[in-house]
Structures are given as C-alpha cells and as structure tokens.
Amino acid sequence: MILSSVIETIGKTPLVELSRIRDVLKLDGRLLAKLDYLNPGFSKKDRAAKETIEAARARGELAKGQTVVELTSGNMGTGLAIVCGVLGHPFVAVMSEGNSEERARMMRALGAQVIMVPQAKGSKPGEVSGEDLALVDVEAQRLTKELSAFRADQFERFENTQAHETGTAPEIWEQSGGTITAFCDFVGSGGTLGGCARFFADHDVRCYGVAPDNKEHPIQGGGYDMPDLIHLKTANLAGTETVSGQDAAKYAQLLARHEGIFGGYSAGANLAAAVQLLRGPEAGGVVAFLVCDSGLKYLSTDLWSEMHAQ
Ligand SMILES: Cc1ncc(COP(=O)(O)O)c(C=O)c1O
Structure with a gap:
C-alpha cells in the first residue's frame, strides 16, 4: 500500500510482551509494551x-x-x-x-x-x-x-486526550485480545493517561499515573508537579506510582538489554511502575504501558553513560 504522506504512518504501533524481563525479575503477571517510539517523530x-x-x-x-x-x-x-x-x-x-x-x-x-x-x-x-x-x-x-x-496547547486542548481515547487505548485493547487488567503512564500534560483512562473505564482496566519521587529528576516530558491538570480532572485513577530518576534509567537500560527496545527515560519510568504494580496491587495481572519515545533522543544525556541495570 502506498500512503499519501508520512502523517498516515502515525499510530497503530506494535504491542510486545516482555517475557524476558518477566523471567529475569521473576514477576507474577505479564507486561505489555506499546512501542510508540516507532512513530515517525519517534514519540507518542x-x-x-x-x-x-x-x-x-x-x-x-x-x-x-x-x-x-x-x-x-x-x-x-x-x-x-x-x-x-x-x-x-x-x-x-x-x-x-x-x-x-x-x-x-x-x-x-x-x-x-x-x-x-x-x-x-x-x-x-x-x-x-x-x-x-x-x-x-x-x-x-x-x-x-x-x-x-x-x-496547539497540549495542556488545554481536548484533541490531546482524544488521540489516545480513540487511538492508543483501543489499539492496546484489541492487540491484547481484551486481556489487560491495568495501564500506567508517566504524566506530562496528562493527555495520554486521561484519554486512555476514558476508554479503559468501560473495560474494567485500572489506570495509574506515574510520577517522579522528587521535584528534581531527569525524566524529560513530564513530572512537572502540576496537581490540577485539565486532562486528568475526570479520570478515575486507581492510584499513582512514584519512581526515582535512577530507577527510570535502570529500567530503560533493562528494556534495551533484555528486550531490544530502545526507549527513553519515561519508558523506563513506566516499566519501573508496571513492575511495582505486578509486585503490589496488580499481582497476577496484565499491565500495559507505553514506550513513549526513543532512546536516541538521550544520547547526549546520562541515560546511557551510567549503567544502573544489572
Ligand atoms: C518522553 C515523554 N514521556 C512522557 C510524556 C508525557 O505524556 P503526556 O503529555 O501525554 O502526559 C511526554 C510528553 O511530552 C514525553 O515527551
């Protein structure tokens, strides 16, 4: 099929089971990663x-x-x-x-x-x-x-959530055969989490925010400590998982090393939170999250220079 422009390649990203990480970390449950770093701008x-x-x-x-x-x-x-x-x-x-x-x-x-x-x-x-x-x-x-x-006003405009309510979340639901039980996402504008939460509310999927454990953190794209985000006002969240900057880096490195998935800091934060969920309130469940952007966007940062992962 020939597409009329690169805009048509946005979305419909693959969903991958992280069975290698599940085995390495001996987790009770399943982890599904949505590879949004494969979009043409290398992010969700x-x-x-x-x-x-x-x-x-x-x-x-x-x-x-x-x-x-x-x-x-x-x-x-x-x-x-x-x-x-x-x-x-x-x-x-x-x-x-x-x-x-x-x-x-x-x-x-x-x-x-x-x-x-x-x-x-x-x-x-x-x-x-x-x-x-x-x-x-x-x-x-x-x-x-x-x-x-x-x-374009990503903190205000409805279309930011709409893209995820009609795209990201239904894609995950369909690709997983309707099996996911929880979803988590590192919050910037809250557009992804708010939009996905709207879709998942009708499918009994518990949605969690992911936030840094400290105001100062290296996880670019979010963690701005904004309690009144418009996109999350009506989202019925099950909770928030906090992640340190060091854990975000460590889990991004695990993702690269064991799964061949080269994501950025927030992908690592999401994976760290998903692991916390499987070790806590979502034990035995199926947790989905996004690999929000590409690790290539962090070659000038400390993400790949200090190795935290074993
Ligand atoms: C790498 C990365 N992760 C996470 C987010 C947060 O996503 P959202 O704005 O949908 O909350 C962003 C937002 O720009 C981002 O660039």
Missing part, C-alpha cells in the same frame, strides 16, 4: 500533534498557511513539525534550555523554528521543572499573539 506525541492540527483545520480554526506555535519538551514539537511541514504551516517550537539538544536539532531539520528559553534560577540542565515550563509558556503566549498564530 505524534498522535496528539496529528489529532490537534487535523481537527483545527477541519473546524476552520487553523487557516491555510497559518503559523502554529507550541510549548514542548521536544516530542510534541517534533510531531507538530512533521504534521505542519507536510500540511504547509510554518511551525515555531518553544522549548526550555533544560531539554536535550538533539530534540532542537531534529525539530529544526524538520523545518521548525526553535526558540530556546533559559531555565529558572537554580534549575539544572536536563531537569526541567514546572517553573521552567511556566517561563516557556509565557514566551509561547507572547509569540502566539505576535504571529497571530494557532497555539
């Missing part, structure tokens, strides 16, 4: 980018050739750069200097203009805080006004 955020831009164009809210602006940790921006590039919209990504440099390079290669915002006083490179993100938001708001642009 391609789904939200596609849904948001296509819906805004269909509604007439985004005019032909109009500029798009978004605050991003790099992944939403990469998805938007791809979708906007193909559909003919100039795209401006606003990102914290705390996010890894390869993300900015990739967005520029895809045609985006990338504005880097200095971190708040006291913040560390590689560790983007809620405060850092607030500074990025101020700049994104200013640019949206100045350029009369469309703001």
Whole structure:
C-alpha cells in the first residue's frame, strides 16, 4: 500500500510482551509494551500533534498557511513539525534550555523554528521543572499573539486526550485480545493517561499515573508537579506510582538489554511502575504501558553513560 504522506504512518504501533524481563525479575503477571517510539517523530506525541492540527483545520480554526506555535519538551514539537511541514504551516517550537539538544536539532531539520528559553534560577540542565515550563509558556503566549498564530496547547486542548481515547487505548485493547487488567503512564500534560483512562473505564482496566519521587529528576516530558491538570480532572485513577530518576534509567537500560527496545527515560519510568504494580496491587495481572519515545533522543544525556541495570 502506498500512503499519501508520512502523517498516515502515525499510530497503530506494535504491542510486545516482555517475557524476558518477566523471567529475569521473576514477576507474577505479564507486561505489555506499546512501542510508540516507532512513530515517525519517534514519540507518542505524534498522535496528539496529528489529532490537534487535523481537527483545527477541519473546524476552520487553523487557516491555510497559518503559523502554529507550541510549548514542548521536544516530542510534541517534533510531531507538530512533521504534521505542519507536510500540511504547509510554518511551525515555531518553544522549548526550555533544560531539554536535550538533539530534540532542537531534529525539530529544526524538520523545518521548525526553535526558540530556546533559559531555565529558572537554580534549575539544572536536563531537569526541567514546572517553573521552567511556566517561563516557556509565557514566551509561547507572547509569540502566539505576535504571529497571530494557532497555539496547539497540549495542556488545554481536548484533541490531546482524544488521540489516545480513540487511538492508543483501543489499539492496546484489541492487540491484547481484551486481556489487560491495568495501564500506567508517566504524566506530562496528562493527555495520554486521561484519554486512555476514558476508554479503559468501560473495560474494567485500572489506570495509574506515574510520577517522579522528587521535584528534581531527569525524566524529560513530564513530572512537572502540576496537581490540577485539565486532562486528568475526570479520570478515575486507581492510584499513582512514584519512581526515582535512577530507577527510570535502570529500567530503560533493562528494556534495551533484555528486550531490544530502545526507549527513553519515561519508558523506563513506566516499566519501573508496571513492575511495582505486578509486585503490589496488580499481582497476577496484565499491565500495559507505553514506550513513549526513543532512546536516541538521550544520547547526549546520562541515560546511557551510567549503567544502573544489572
Ligand atoms: C518522553 C515523554 N514521556 C512522557 C510524556 C508525557 O505524556 P503526556 O503529555 O501525554 O502526559 C511526554 C510528553 O511530552 C514525553 O515527551
């Protein structure tokens, strides 16, 4: 089959059983990983980018050739750069200097203009805080006004959750033959967890948030310590698993070494949380999670330089 553009390759990612890790860790239950790092922008955020831009164009809210602006940790921006590039919209990504440099390079290669915002006083490179993100938001708001642009607004717009309610979650349900009993996801905007939780609510799948155990952490893409996320307001979550930055790295390394799956920090955080669930409230169950992005996005970070996994 010949597709009309790369946008059509977004979603429908494979679901893989982690039986090697299950055996190494002697777990009671099953782990299923959804390989969203195989999307064209190498992250799950391609789904939200596609849904948001296509819906805004269909509604007439985004005019032909109009500029798009978004605050991003790099992944939403990469998805938007791809979708906007193909559909003919100039795209401006606003990102914290705390996010890894390869993300900015990739967005520029895809045609985006990338504005880097200095971190708040006291913040560390590689560790983007809620405060850092607030500074990025101020700049994104200013640019949206100045350029009369469309703001993709992943923290506000419904399409961010919709992409996962109508895509990610039903795909997992169908691919697993309706066998999963729990799902967990590291929270950034909460779009993935909120959208999946809406679908899974009708299928008796318990949904858990994943959060860092510390305000300062290396898990890019989330863990901003925002208690009032719109996308999680109506989600009926079973609980939240906390994970240390060191465990996120250790489990990302386990995933690479034993399963050949090269994910980023948040994939490691999700796996660590899924293992905690099988060792706790979900013992004997089937836990699904996302490999949110590619380990290639972290070659300049400590993720692959310090080996934590045995
Ligand atoms: C690598 C990574 N993991 C997790 C998340 C969090 O996903 P969500 O915004 O759907 O909560 C993001 C969001 O940008 C991300 O880039």
